[in-house]
Amino acid sequence: MSTRAVRGATTVKENTRGAILTETGFLLREMMEKNSLKNEDIICILFTATEDLNTAYPAAAARELGIVSAGLLDYPELKVKGGLKMCIRVLMLTEAIVAQSEIKHVYLNGAKILRTDLLRDENRVAVALDGPAGSGKSTIAKLVAKELGFTYIDTGAMYRSVAFYCIDKDIDYNNELQVISRLDNINIAVLSTKMGQRYLLNGDDVTDLIRSPEVSEGASKVATYKAVREKLVALQRECAAKQSVIMDGRDIGTNVLPNAEVKVFMEGQVEERAKRRFEELELKGITTTYEEILEDIKKRDYNDSHREHNPLRKAEDAVLLDTTHMTIEEVKDYIVEEIKKHIKEEE
Ligand code: DC
Numbered sequence: 464m465s466t467r468a469v470r471g472a473t474t475v476k477e478n479t480r481g482a483i484l485t486e487t488g489f490l491l492r493e494m495m496e497k498n499s500l501k502n503e504d505i506i507c508i509l510f511t512a513t514e515d516l517n518t519a520y521p522a523a524a525a526r527e528l529g530i531v532s533a534g535l536l537d538y539p540e541l542k543v544k545g546g547l548k549m550c551i552r553v554l555m556l557t558e559a560i561v562a563q564s565e566i567k568h569v570y571l572n573g574a575k576i577l578r579t580d581l582l583r584d585e586n587r588v589a590v591a592l593d594g595p596a597g598s599g600k601s602t603i604a605k606l607v608a609k610e611l612g613f614t615y616i617d618t619g620a621m622y623r624s625v626a627f628y629c630i631d632k633d634i635d636y637n638n639e640l641q642v643i644s645r646l647d648n649i650n651i652a653v654l655s656t657k658m659g660q661r662y663l664l665n666g667d668d669v670t671d672l673i674r675s676p677e678v679s680e681g682a683s684k685v686a687t688y689k690a691v692r693e694k695l696v697a698l699q700r701e702c703a704a705k706q707s708v709i710m711d712g713r714d715i716g717t718n719v720l721p722n723a724e725v726k727v728f729m730e731g732q733v734e735e736r737a738k739r740r741f742e743e744l745e746l747k748g749i750t751t752t753y754e755e756i757l758e759d760i761k762k763r764d765y766n767d768s769h770r771e772h773n774p775l776r777k778a779e780d781a782v783l784l785d786t787t788h789m790t791i792e793e794v795k796d797y798i799v800e801e802i803k804k805h806i807k808e809e810e
Pocket of ligand 1: 596597618619620622623679682683686711712713714715763767
């Protein structure tokens, strides 16, 4: 056995002794059960309570559970501006057989918000972010994912990978039959790395090769083919089944994840979107002109919203967000708040 640390936190609805002891006791039991711990395994437990909780010492809940030999200590929590209210935090040191990386930390009630990266299984959250090219989806999705510890899935990168394959293998992407006949040879995988998600095409990392205007045009074309969509939508749903995700695309809220907990549809004036995309490509060293990008985006807007299968459309239950006059920070904060609202409602 080795010494391990287990974290936990919970919130209470009222500042009463009963509420504090009940919720703390419940939290401690969950932390022990999830990590298969017995009373005698526990070395010590540190508790903090926010200043709005002053009717009981949370540590008393441990004694009520029969944890008698462990050292227990209560502290006041730091008064950080905007911090979660009526919150009890716990750090338990214990003997355990498993590695620290296998330890399960437990966040209950409103405290789930403190570790959104740990939301799993029944608490998993899916966020669908749809909108036309250049509306800022990917920039925003990356920031939201980073802040909440979600996985960002860029579905456009998957259509781009198919287009890249066609261009690379001299297959005419305008010829549906030719593309479909090669679909079985196209294997796309998403790899989580320290540099974020990487997109593998038949084992090769193509993440940085699929941003050219030529690939953009090809992606918009192959995305009109039913068989291509079916293959990629299956992969996208598989990605969302494992973890909390924020997924961006054109049909996420309407088709890929119709039950997503949070849906946002981002729009913006086409000139503003073209300007953003032009600046983004310039930064990446891809030579093009603003006029070329504007034309490309107008063409893709038309293709994406007029195609037969799963066209670009706002889901009825999606929030509409016009980002033309919003800063990146404002859009990110808005979406993070929408997600937090959802998590609180689930309590
Ligand atoms: O978001 P993007 O520019 O990387 O997407 C490239 C193309 O892929 C876009 O023109 C339309 C298509 N696409 C789609 O049809 N459905 C999605 N869910 C994502 C992208």
